[in-house]
Amino acid sequence: MTWVNDVVQGIMLGGFYALLACGLALMFGLMRIINLAHGDLAVLGAYLVYLLLEHWNTSPFLGFVAVLPVMLLIGYVLQRVLLERSLRSGLLVPLLTTFGLSIVIQNLLDQGFSPDDRSLGASAGNIATASWQITSQLSIPAIGALALGVAIVIFGGLQLFLSKTGPGRQMRATAQDPDTAELVGINSRAVYARATAIAVAIAAVGGVFLAIRSSFTPYSGPTYLIFAFEAVVIGGLGSSLWATLAGGIVLGVAQTIGGQINPEYPILAGHIVFLAVLASPRGGLLNLRRATA
Amino acid sequence: MKTPRSAAEPSAISRWTRTSAGFTTGFAGLIVALAFVPALNAGVVQDMTGLLILVLMAVMWNALAGYGGLISIGQQAYIGLGAYATVWLCNHAVNPFLAMVIATAFCGAASIPLSFLLLRFRGAQFAIGTWVVAEALAIWVSFDNALGAGTGTSLFQLDRYAPGPREHYIYWLTLAMAVLFLGALFVLLRSRLGSSLQAIRDDEDAAASVGVRVVAGKRTLFVLAATGAGAAGAMTLANTLFIEPTSIFSVNYTALMIFMVLVGGLGTFEGPIIGAIILYFVQHQFGNDGVWYFVGLGGAAILFALLLPRGVWGTLEERTGLRCMPLGYQVRRAAVAPPAREPD
Numbered sequence: 001m002t003w004v005n006d007v008v009q010g011i012m013l014g015g016f017y018a019l020l021a022c023g024l025a026l027m028f029g030l031m032r033i034i035n036l037a038h039g040d041l042a043v044l045g046a047y048l049v050y051l052l053l054e055h056w057n058t059s060p061f062l063g064f065v066a067v068l069p070v071m072l073l074i075g076y077v078l079q080r081v082l083l084e085r086s087l088r089s090g091l092l093v094p095l096l097t098t099f100g101l102s103i104v105i106q107n108l109l110d111q112g113f114s115p116d117d118r119s120l121g122a123s124a125g126n127i128a129t130a131s132w133q134i135t136s137q138l139s140i141p142a143i144g145a146l147a148l149g150v151a152i153v154i155f156g157g158l159q160l161f162l163s164k165t166g167p168g169r170q171m172r173a174t175a176q177d178p179d180t181a182e183l184v185g186i187n188s189r190a191v192y193a194r195a196t197a198i199a200v201a202i203a204a205v206g207g208v209f210l211a212i213r214s215s216f217t218p219y220s221g222p223t224y225l226i227f228a229f230e231a232v233v234i235g236g237l238g239s240s241l242w243a244t245l246a247g248g249i250v251l252g253v254a255q256t257i258g259g260q261i262n263p264e265y266p267i268l269a270g271h272i273v274f275l276a277v278l279a280s281p282r283g284g285l286l287n288l289r290r291a292t293a
Numbered sequence: 294m295k296t297p298r299s300a301a302e303p304s305a306i307s308r309w310t311r312t313s314a315g316f317t318t319g320f321a322g323l324i325v326a327l328a329f330v331p332a333l334n335a336g337v338v339q340d341m342t343g344l345l346i347l348v349l350m351a352v353m354w355n356a357l358a359g360y361g362g363l364i365s366i367g368q369q370a371y372i373g374l375g376a377y378a379t380v381w382l383c384n385h386a387v388n389p390f391l392a393m394v395i396a397t398a399f400c401g402a403a404s405i406p407l408s409f410l411l412l413r414f415r416g417a418q419f420a421i422g423t424w425v426v427a428e429a430l431a432i433w434v435s436f437d438n439a440l441g442a443g444t445g446t447s448l449f450q451l452d453r454y455a456p457g458p459r460e461h462y463i464y465w466l467t468l469a470m471a472v473l474f475l476g477a478l479f480v481l482l483r484s485r486l487g488s489s490l491q492a493i494r495d496d497e498d499a500a501a502s503v504g505v506r507v508v509a510g511k512r513t514l515f516v517l518a519a520t521g522a523g524a525a526g527a528m529t530l531a532n533t534l535f536i537e538p539t540s541i542f543s544v545n546y547t548a549l550m551i552f553m554v555l556v557g558g559l560g561t562f563e564g565p566i567i568g569a570i571i572l573y574f575v576q577h578q579f580g581n582d583g584v585w586y587f588v589g590l591g592g593a594a595i596l597f598a599l600l601l602p603r604g605v606w607g608t609l610e611e612r613t614g615l616r617c618m619p620l621g622y623q624v625r626r627a628a629v630a631p632p633a634r635e636p637d
Contacts, residue, residue, distance in 0.1 A: 233418065
């Protein structure tokens with residue numbers, strides 16, 4: 001029964017990782033780049049909510065609604081100022097510039113908020129600690145269920161946006177072939193900027209859950225970037241959004257089962273599953289076509 | 294390979310020019326001079342060791358990124374591995390200096406199986422794949438109580454040497470390692486592999502299509518870079534005498550490497566050395582500023598990547614046509630004035 005509990009906890013942890021991975025997968029699918037500052041942007045979102053809650057006593061989720069436009073703007077500006085120029089210089093330069101950005105964000109957050117541990121758990125109230133006891137061995141934490149639920153809603157919403165709306169179709173067309181998309185009148189740079197804005201905003205949703213689930217510091221970003229990237233790769237890089245959600249769940253389950261074997265193992269177990277997937281012949285559990293970029 | 298300049302020949306292709314011969318001789322002279330630093334000024338030995346370690350790190354990261362087109366965020370895996378392998382060997386009664394050499398070779402050996410895993414990828418997958426390997430190694434080491442677990446360990450075996458001579462031995466070994474790895478890269482780049490590597494970096498698929506053995510070339514660089522980073526790790530341990538998993542496996546090493554190589558000049562032989570010297574002075578000037586020091590490093594990396602992608606040295610080479618090291622080929626036309634440069 002403890003194993004059932006581990007798997008259930010892992011699935012919910014996976015929902016949280018998928019939230020962090022969603023923007024990464026979106027940007028990779030569209031532009032073939034990985035934003036190495038993605039984790040730091042999630043943490044930045046958490047700090048903005050934290051800052052807001054210092055002045056305004058409310059729930060972090062309401063706080064996030066206020067921060068959302070800021071995060072969209074940050075994503076838009078990030079694309080226009082930094083990534084657009086980087087993309088022009090090939091696929092390696094975005095890695096270098098976003099790595100530089102990651103270090104800048106971490107240290108500016110350290111400067112602004114001190115390196116102390118913070119948490120939004122207390123301001124989230126009951127939901128941070130509540131859980132439903134199903135059997136003596138199995139309990140479902142409210143925050144985990146909420147993260148998974150929000151992940152499903154966001155992945156579903158994004159899928160709908162991509163398949164049903166005009167801007168979504170433009171995004172898919174640009175992802176397939178930016179030059180041809182330009183020919184039929186799509187402004188690919190505007191499409192990229194919109195996608196990055198969405199990606200950064202979703203990263204901040206992940207950041208808020210991160211901040212409620214556990215404490216965070218200015219230097220928490222890279223750890224979660226790695227988890228998010230592992231989720232994307234396990235799902236088969238860029239193959240589909242749902243595969244990323246599945247990848248997050250595989251990673252989450254691997255970590256909770258690793259933790260059951262030995263309390264020190266969860267993160268190592270996740271890394272080992274990731275490396276095993278890399279080593280597998282197709283290089284991704286759900287990889288339908290071999291990722292080449 | 295000196296080609297005499299004669300009017301009978303319409304043009305001549307040579308590797309050596311008067312400039313490059315001069316600079317290579319100067320470079321060799323500098324290395325000899327560096328060997329005498331401890332005798333001249335014992336006070337700077339530890340700092341100079343630190344500088345040589347930076348040079349080693351930068352040159353080896355550039356070997357992978359600048360010549361192989363592979364951006365690694367996980368070279369700290371070998372820095373940590375080199376340091377911890379040294380500790381392990383010393384705990385098993387190996388002479389500390391011998392241990393540093395063996396640990397370096399061990400890093401090279403360990404990178405071979407890893408290369409089969411990681412070289413299937415390029416771009417972002419490779420970058421984060423190397424990072425995960427480094428993180429996994431850091432966790433694994435922190436479980437090992439014999440290696441001091443998470444709290445770290447010191448190389449107390451070096452205590453049997455008096456502090457003065459010890460620092461000198463460490464300096465000389467670091468210098469030897471730096472010369473060895475710079476020399477290895479120099480020879481590699483002048484070999485047939487050198488030009489195939491640049492073809493791989495510029496367009497992997499096109500290179501493969503004309504018969505360049507892409508994976509073999511990348512593997513050579515991967516193992517060289519890992520071994521060099523291992524040496525840098527072993528010497529970092531010797532120079533600081535204490536390590537802990539979180540700091541020796543820290544991704545900050547990669548931040549330093551990226552800064553040095555981007556500022557100096559990605560894909561140039563001399564650039565990373567210049568980048569290391571710049572970082573050395575930046576560290577001495579601003580290293581105590583903590584947060585702002587790293588904001589500056591990250592910001593400079595972004596600006597150089599976007600605005601001056603060839604770095605200080607690459608831009609200088611581009612503007613002046615200066616080639617200090619005989620790595621490419623120079624075509625000299627007898628009558629026509631300016632010698633055509635080989636684009637690299």
